[in-house]
Each structure stands twice: as C-alpha cells, then as structure tokens.
Amino acid sequence: MSSQIPPGISQGLDYFASGNDNKEWLPLLPIKHYTVAHILQDDKVLLGYKKRGFGQGMYNGFGGKVEPNETPLQAAVRELEEEAGIKAPLRHIGVLIFIVAGAEKAFHIDIYYAEEFEGTVMDNRTEEMRPEWFSLSPSDGPGELPPIPWDKMWDTDRYWFPLLRDKRPFVGRADFDKNESGAFISRRWWYGTIQ
Numbered sequence: 727m728s729s730q731i732p733p734g735i736s737q738g739l740d741y742f743a744s745g746n747d748n749k750e751w752l753p754l755l756p757i758k759h760y761t762v763a764h765i766l767q768d769d770k771v772l773l774g775y776k777k778r779g780f781g782q783g784m785y786n787g788f789g790g791k792v793e794p795n796e797t798p799l800q801a802a803v804r805e806l807e808e809e810a811g812i813k814a815p816l817r818h819i820g821v822l823i824f825i826v827a828g829a830e831k832a833f834h835i836d837i838y839y840a841e842e843f844e845g846t847v848m849d850n851r852t853e854e855m856r857p858e859w860f861s862l863s864p865s866d867g868p869g870e871l872p873p874i875p876w877d878k879m880w881d882t883d884r885y886w887f888p889l890l891r892d893k894r895p896f897v898g899r900a901d902f903d904k905n906e907s908g909a910f911i912s913r914r915w916w917y918g919t920i921q
C-alpha cells in the first residue's frame with residue numbers, strides 16, 4: 727500500500743487501493759478524453775462485451791472518445807445510447823487516468839453511472855457491444871445473474887468497482903505494459919476517494 731498520490735491526478739484524495747507500488751509510474755503524456763458509463767440497478771450492473779476495437783473480448787461499461795464540441799457527459803450519454811440503446815440521467819462518479827507504455831496519449835476517462843434508464847436494453851444488435859447484466863452481490867445462488875467477469879475486464883477495475891457500487895466518488899491512475907503478444911499487463915495502480 728502506498729498512500730502517496732501518483733503524478734497526474736488530483737491531490738487531496740483519501741487512499742483506497744493500490745498495487746505494484748515498487749514499480750515506476752510511466753512518464754505522463756498529453757491526455758485524450760474518454761467516457762465509461764454503467765447502469766446500476768437492483769443489485770445488478772449492466773456491462774457490454776466489446777466485440778471489436780480497443781479492449782476487444784473484454785467487458786466494460788459503455789463509452790468511447792469524447793468528440794470535438796461535446797462535453798464528456800454528452801459523450802457518455804451518446805455512447806450509452808449507441809452501444810446499449812438506452813437513455814439515462816448519468817451522474818459523474820470517477821476519473822481514471824489510464825496510461826499504456828509506448829502510447830502517445832494518456833486516456834482521461836470520466837466514469838458515470840445511472841440507476842434508471844429509458845428504453846429497452848438492446849440485445850446483440852450492434853457490431854460494437856453486447857450488453858449483459860451481472861450480479862453486484864458477491865454470493866450468487868443458482869439461477870441468479872452471473873458474477874462480474876473480472877478475468878475478462880481491465881485488470882485494475884476490480885479495485886475501483888466497490889467505489890462505483892457504493893457510489894463513492896473516486897480518482898485513480900492505472901498504468902499498463904504491453905507484453906510481446908500485445909496483451910496489456912497491469913504495471914502499477916492507485917485509487918483514492920474524494921474527501
């Protein structure tokens with residue numbers, strides 16, 4: 727555990743979780759804005775299976791790049807509608823600075839959630855994402871929704887998901903290396919809550 731806040735994120739945070747504290751942080755890079763949005767409802771969370779592009783084969787909230795002349799909130803609402811077919815009154819809950827070794831830009835990811843939505847969650851209609859519900863409670867009886875598929879998600883999401891679930895605002899940083907086969911390996915991470 728390191729209570730030292732990493733470079734590139736705001737000061738005045740309360741330590742929540744960190745890992746690989748003995749590794750160096752990657753050099754800071756200019757940022758590019760992204761969003762990720764989650765629906766949290768009745769002890770379940772809606773995630774999407776990414777069918778193509780960056781993060782292919784993994785589950786994540788719904789999101790993508792913030793386009794020019796859009797606010798991050800507008801982008802998050804648009805991406806949720808494009809990828810899950812629903813409209814939701816999203817609330818901001820976190821910021822994640824995500825840096826991959828060798829990349830040109832750091833991802834500044836605004837993280838959102840909503841507890842209600844309008845419309846019907848799309849089944850498997852887009853080429854981008856396949857929405858699926860997962861249980862937020864750790865113990866699942868037979869016939870319940872599947873547990874969150876941590877092994878098919880960005881490796882450090884498991885450390886901030888409890889904060890999202892409890893709707894506690896947070897800020898964090900996650901650095902990743904790439905191995906010879908192009909897989910992303912978590913290098914160092916730190917998450918803190920906003921006081």
Ligand SMILES: Nc1nc2c([nH]c(=O)n2[C@H]2C[C@H](O)[C@@H](COP(=O)(O)OP(=O)(O)OP(=O)(O)O)O2)c(=O)[nH]1
Binds near residue numbers: 779788833
């Ligand atoms: N949960 C989580 N999401 C992450 C991490 N790193 C990371 O880039 N993301 C998200 C941010 C973006 O929503 C998404 C990457 O953007 P993307 O590849 O989907 O964007 P895109 O260019 O396809 O987007 P677009 O065409 O839909 O605008 O992955 C991470 O560590 N955890």
